[in-house]
Structure formats: C-alpha cells, structure tokens
Amino acid sequence: MSASDTLAAASSPDPDAPVAPPRLRVAPSPTGDPHVGTAYMAMFDLAYARKHGGQFVLRIEDTDRARFVEGSEQQVYDTLAWLGLSHDEGPDVGGPYAPYRQSERLDTYQPYVDKLLAEGKAYYCWCSAERLKEMREKQQALKQPTGYDRLCYGKTEEERAALPGFSDKPVVRMLIPDDVELEWDDLIMGRTSAPRPDDQVILKADGFPTYHLAVVVDDHEMAITHVVRGQEWISSTPKHLLLYKWLEVPAPRFAHMPLLRDEKRAKISKRKNPAARLTWFQEQGYLPEALLNFLALQGYPPIVEADGTEREVFTFEEFTQRFEWAKVNKAGAVFNLDKLNWLNGHYIRELDAGDLASRLIPFLHAEGLVGSHPTLPELGRLKLVAEQVQTRITTLQDAVPLVRPFYVADDELEIADDARATLKDGAAEVLDAAIAALEPIDGGIGNPDGTGVEWLAPRIEAALREAIIDGLGIKPRLAFGPLRVAIAGQKISTPLFESMEILGKHSTMTRLRALRDQL
Template identity: 45%
Template sequence: MRGIALLRRPLCSKLAQRGPLSISQQRLQRFSCSSSVAAIPEVQQARRKKFDLPDTPCRARFAPSPTGYLHLGSLRTALFNYLLAKATGGQFVLRIEDTDQSRLVPDAEQRLYQDLRWAGLSWDEGPDLQGPYGPYRQSERLPLYSEHADKLVREGKAYRCFCSPEALEQHKRVAHEHGESTQYPGTCRAITAEESDDRAARGDKFAIRFKSAEEPTMIHDIVYHRYRKKDPEDDYIIMKRDGFPTYHFANVVDDRHMKITHVIRGAEWLISTPKHVELYNAFGWTPPKFAHLGLLVDEQKQKLSKRHAGANMSWYRDGYILPEALLNFAVLLGWRGKQKLGLLGLQDMVDNFSMQFTRGDIVVSMAKLPHLQDQHLKRLWQNQTPISTALFNSHVLEPLRAAIQKVESARASSAETAPGDIPVASLGEPLPTARILEERFRGDLGDGLLSAKGSSLMPDPTARFNAAVSHLRHFIWAIPRDALKTALLEIQPGALVLRDKPARLSDVMSHFVEQLGAVAKGSWTRDTLHQLLRDMEKQGPQGMYTLLRRALLAAGHGMPIARAMEILGREETLGRLEAARLVADEICAAQADEILAAQAQ
C-alpha cells in the first residue's frame, strides 16, 4: 500500500479530551490541520453546500494498477467516481496505471475489465474504448511524461540525479543507524545544468527529481478540508532510471491531460496529495477537486486484509451475490446520499448522489450483506423484465440446479447424506417435471431460497443453495414410502373427526382425494384450491392443513398448502394423496391388530 491511511481530521486542541485514540487518529498526530468545524448554522450550511454536485459535467476516473485484482475497497472507489460522472452528465474514465512493470500480474488487467463489467460499472473512455485523451494505459504514454519532466528540468524545477541505487541505500542505512532523516540529502541538486547535460550526453544513468518546496504545501480536500503535513517533502523522483515515470508524476500529468475535474480515492493517498499539488503548481495548472475516502477496516478495527473473504471480488461472483446488492453494500460504506435510503439500485444511487463522505475508519460488517442480497433478490421475481429474468436464471436457478445435481451425485454413490444435510433415504426418484423450477413459479422458488434454514451467506455464500434444495426437496423428488409412513405416524389415532363422526386416517385421505379430484386441471390454481380448502375445513377433520402437508410433503409445517398443491400440479397431488391413503390403510390395520393383541392378553 502506498502511503499511510489518514482517516480522521488532524488533531486539534479538543481532540485530547475524547479519550483513547483510534489507529487513524494516532497516525494523524504527525500532521497538522489549519481548520476546525465551527458549530454555527452559517458554517454548517456552507459545509453542506460544499457536498452539493457541480452544475457542470464532471470527468472522474478510476485508475487501478494491474499489480493485483479488484477488491471491495477499489470497487467502492470506482463506484463513487462512476456515480459522480453519471450524476452530473459527465464521463467516467478508466485508466490503467502500469508504470511499476516489475509487479504486474499477467491477467490482472483482463480480470479488472471483467469484474467492473460484472458489477455494471461501464466506462466512457478506456484502453479498450479509447477516446479523445488516450492512450489510456500509462506504459503507452511515456513520451508525454518525458516531455513534461524535461520541461521541469529546463525551468530549474527538477534536476537529474546520478546517484546509484546502491549509494542511496547506503545513505538510508547509515542515517537510520544514527537516528537521522533518511530523506534524500540533495546530493545532485547543486550540479550545474551544464554538467548535468554533459553527464547525460555521456550516457550516465540518471533519475529526475522534483525540487520540493521548502515549506509544507497546503491542500484542500472535500472530506478532510485543509490539510498540511508538518514537514516539507524531500526531492522525490518523478522519472526513474528506466525511463518510466513514478506513480505520482504520471498521475498528475494524466489527470491534467485527460481533463479530470474530481479525484475520489482512498484516504491512504491523502499523505501523497501535497506532492501532487506541488507538481500542479510547478506546471501552473489548477488541481482537480480531491475527496479522500475513509479506510475500510474489519470488525476488530484492523485494515481490511485482501485475505479477508469479503475483500475479494471472486468471493461475491462465485457466491452468486447480485451485482446491485454488492454495489448497494459498497455505496453505504462511508457515504450519505441526499435522502436516507437503504435499498438502492444503481440508478437510485446516481439520482441521490452527493459528495458527502464519512471521515474516519469505515467498519465493514458483512452481517449487512445478506439483508441487501435478499431484498435485491426479491426484486428479481417482483419485476417481470428481461434483465431480472436473466439475473434470476444466473443467480438463483443456475446455482440451485447445480445443488440439485450434487444431491443426485450423492444418491448415485449410495451416500447416507447429501449436501444440505439431506438424508438420502428421505428422497425418492426425481419427479418427471420439477414444476417449482419453471418460470411461472419463480417467486415461490425465490421465497423457498430465502426461507430455508441455514441459508446464511457466511462463510460460504453457495451453501444457501444446498439449504434451499433441502427445504424444497419434496418438490423435486418423490417421497419414499418409508418417509411418508413416518410422517403419517405422527398423527394421533382416534383424534380424527370427519363430518361430525370419528374417522380413520385412510377415510380422511379418501375424502381428500374425492374432494380435490373434482377440481378440473384447468382450474387447478392456488386461488381455486384455497377456496375449496376453506369449504372442506368446515367438514373437518381438525388440523386438516397439517394432515395435507404430511401426506403431500412429509412435513408438519411449510408453505401454504394451496400454494404447494398448485406447484406440485393436479396429477402429482392426487397421486401422493392416493399413496397416503394406501399407507394409512396399512397403519390403521396395524393399529387394529395391536388393539386385538392387547385385548387378548
């Protein structure tokens, strides 16, 4: 990580009264701030106006380095820049900062494109689209950086440094041993322009260093207000010996030439911003507006590690987290919109965007994600659109089918249990048609996914699909005779009354078959069945709905029975009731034999 995460406003006289300092506050003791918030209405109103969006289109950029993969923090940065551009009618620019050639990861750039597109963050200009200010890959812009570095050298604002890496390392080691500053001592600063030109012409290797100001530079930030370090910068390198620019130099040159108006990035870059502003000043350029976002930390208040499951984009993609649910989760990490809203689609975020970001550590609580995921899932089966259908198929139906296949594999291998802790003995043959997987029952399938026990997203978000298959298994597989008998044996004998007369369990099942069999196939809907069941309930038996669930689903509780019967279909429902009648006959006969045997004794 470049720089130090700076997350709260620098210390002022009142801060010492606030008790123990957070990690971020401890870091900020090394810096000073020249402003404080006055608790008066006029100042507060002025602050609020500062968060308002400009009236003119903004150009914002996301500029990752392909030295690793997209993670939650970088996605949040990309999202806020995207929202600013779209909310003002501007452009969102993607720029690849690949100047650190030694650390490039071969597939990182392509993975970056894939992850951003998966999340729904499309860019207006970038390496694959080009645009008026390209190229958009820094390694293809080297002549531009050289031209600007040479300009600073000619103007005496930068100079060539011929010190070898070994000499610089030796200086740092000695200075550290003696407790002195390890900053560059300015060895080559006094070399004359003529000598510098001669040595460069002879082929002596050199870097180019910027002549930093003697006093610390003040910067203005939307989140942290006015900020200044206690000590001035050393003469830092802007062009390396290999001809590549440093991050800081290329960043400034590119933002200027790409006409970037706003830079939204992590607070770890706040410490580097004075360097950037010095460069803007040296060129006579106006800096863009800066907004630095609070550092993401875990629930132990430690920096969110890339090894944390929730930090990696692959965890969300492979776990079938909806892109909008993830964006909704990310946007709430340190941001307040114009209105207090919880469930947000991408367009909702655009419509409510402001520059009001939270200052300080942002605790990433993964406990909030399941709620957002479930609410966005519900939108899929409530909104009958091609996009919602496609997302439902890819994020619900596809993983459920994969979970079903795992169960089938367990059955084929004669395992005792299948994923989702399903006893294989509780499963019959697969139904000829698992109607619950059909599009018309999308809402029922989705509700089954959300109501399944053990469907938490943590630590493995795919486990909820195994739990859902377990919860809905009797809509997918037939009920074996032994499982059905076990369910019916839970019914207390002698407790059944039908049409005001005592009845056997088999008589009750015959009654169900007779009444429900009168419903034509074309009328087999949950509304028709619900009304019929209400009429049947008047005749008995008591606990009719529980009896039906045991006969149809081998369970004493679950979804409304009319809904279940519509999903199973007329043929499967009547077939299961007939099977239950036959098993009930056996149970009744066995119970009668037990009574006779007891009387004989």
C-alpha cells in the same frame, strides 16, 4: 475548451456547481482481483459527474509490471459493468484522450521528465537497491526520518560510480524544495496538510514512470477536474501539487475519501479479508444494487425524509441527485457485512419473481442443476420455486440448497444426515398416512371450470392435516417433519405444501414412498 481551461473553470468557489462539466476518473491497477475500493471510488466519481453533466473516465494504471496479473483488467470492466458504473471513456470504449492504458502512454511521460531534469527540479539517482535498503535500516536504527539522503544529487555518473552502492541503471527523482507547500483545500477534508515528502522517484530504471508522475501527467492530459481517492493518498498530495506547479498546468480539485475499514478499524485488505475482492460479492450472490447502496452508506449519510426519519435504502439515482461533497463523512464507517446482508435480503424480497429466477440461473447452472439457457418450462418452474425461496435467503447463493430438490431426479435425492436424525419412531406411520391421504387427489390440472379435485397446495394441506393432525393426533409443529425430509432431503426447506404442488404428484408420491421404504 482546452484541458487547462476545463480545469480552471472547474476550480470555481462552489465545488458542487462547477462552471464547466466536470471530468472524473477511476484508475485501478491490474494487479489481481479488483479491490472493492475501486467500486467505492467509482460510484462517487460517477455520481458527481452525472449530477453535473460531466464525464466519467476509466484509466488502467499498469506501469507496475512486476505486479501485473493477466486477466485482471477484464475483471475491472466486468465488475464495474455488473454494478452499472458505466464509464464514458476508457481502454475498452476509446475516447478523445486515448490511449487510456498507461503502458501505451510511455512516450507521453518522457518530455515531462526531460523538462524537470533540464530545469534542475529532478535529478538522476544511481543508488543500488542494496544501498537504499542499508540507508533505510540505518535511519530506522538511529530513529531518523526515512527518506533519500541525496547522495547522487549534483554528481555526474562518473563521480557517483566512484562511490559504493552504484547501479548503472539510474532512476529519476524529484528535488523537493525546502519551501514546498504542504497544505491545500480538500473537498471532503477541508484545509488539509501532509508531512514534508522526500525526493520521490518519478521515473524507474525500466523507463516506466512511477504512479506519482504518471497520475499527474495523465490527469492533466485527460483534463481531469476532480481527483477522488482514499485518504491513504493524502501524504502524496504535496508531491502531486508540486508537479502540477512545476509543469505549469492547473491542478484538479482533490477529494480524499474515508477508507473502507474492517472491524478492527484497519484498512480492508485483500490479503486478510475476502470481502475486499470485488468479485467476491458476485460469487456470494449479492445484488449489485444492494452493494452500491451499502458502499454509499460507508461514506455518505442516509436520506432524511420530510418527517425527519432516516432512510438507509436508496437507489443510485437517488444518491446521485442529492450528492454533495460536504456531506461525505470524513471518518467513514466500519465495513459491516451484517448491514450488507440486511440490505441484500431487502432487495431480494423486492424483486419480481421472474427477475429473481433469472438472477438465480448462473448459481444453479454452476451446480449443474439447470442449463445456462433454461427452456420456458424450466423457467416457469424456477419462477414458482423463486417465489418460495424469496423470503428465506440473504444472498443468491443461499438459494442453491433450497432449489436443489426441485431439479434432482427423485431417485437421486440424498437425505442429509442431520435431516435423517430428526426422524422419530412415528415417522413411518406419518408417511403411511400421508401417502394414503394424497393418493386420491387428482394429479392433473383440474377441471376447466375450477371444480373437482386438484393437485394444489390448499388441497394438499387440507388432506394432510386431516390425516395426520386430526387422524393421528400429532401436534402441528411435529406433524409434517418426516414429509419435509422425504420431499427436500434436508432440515431446512421451502414451504412443504407449495413444494409438493410444484414437484407434482408423481415426484411427491415417489419421494414419500422412497423414504418410507428406507424405514
């Protein structure tokens, strides 16, 4: 099937049941850390493509060379792979419509520009940047609509050169007709309209196409059937539909997604909000499945169970199975990190302890606590520690201070100032009682038949309760504070008795004695 046939087949009356397998794409620009919106659009693209047996394409739109950032493209691959949003075609995997990087497709665009120029639907503009700036300032001062005033239209280069504000490196502009169509049927917004566009530049002076031409040409050449993008692009849709019409190729269906908005209802921006960076979520230790769940809820309702209750926790597979454009919320939701934190905590608690331990390794390695490839004994200890921190953390990064005491040498454990401040006058007496109570307990693994004394949390707890609560008469909520400070060096820690078991008798006793000596 040709690209035109694929597009025509996909424009069936029921957009959620296309005649032909749909083709959708995400097309980020490598201008810095990937925006979280890239993942947001990609997951809706992928859900629809997978539900209907289609393809998901990754295209890199790198024609804005002034804003190009080295390494940004690789970040796109890495973050989408981290989220599990795998593409079927792209610069890194190839495909039948390669190349998928716009800077490698420059020869593709020129024939389309030549066609528009030859048919009088586009024209050269020699206006300098200074002249355009002055024009816009004058329009704004007079409270007129801003837009190109067509000074160059109908003139030869020589005629235009005789006028002020001339540049010998022209751009090419569309010639927007008076009867341009301003309405279309949007998969999400319904019947939608946009203001009349001005004569948009489609080819820059450096020979690179602008977004408006390149996106139309590439979507046609790559047989894209559905274009999913943010509502900020609604104003550009008439230009794009006009280009499809002029180039005599079928237009894809458009689905304009609700924007990701901050607490002030403004579009979430990388300049103002670190959470707009997709890499930020990795750095903070959010789980990819939690982030996908959260992003889905930004534009899609929860699952309604058979009894009518709503379920906000769902997998990407469940999201895909029930996906329909008609259910997308036109208004969207506020980007509420409290909701993401709640979701992430839920997903962390659902992990197997071994899985959680594996996910913690990069964060612990970054702090120098473990190697990048821990040994089996190290992994065994980390699994035990992971079980202790699992209910106490919201993100993987939260685990670092809780895990640290298990991986520092006993003589390098630092007592935090706020933890030391909690030590009262009776701390020395408590430590003395604890040391005396724990000393007789066998620090080995116990007898094979399970009898005898063992260095295990229940035995440790029983001995300490008898010595401190019963023996010293100290209230339970105050009894073990000095021991926590000695073992973890901080106010907030993992469960005391389980921590002692994991550390072992030698480290436990060494730390208790070290703090006692400091008092």
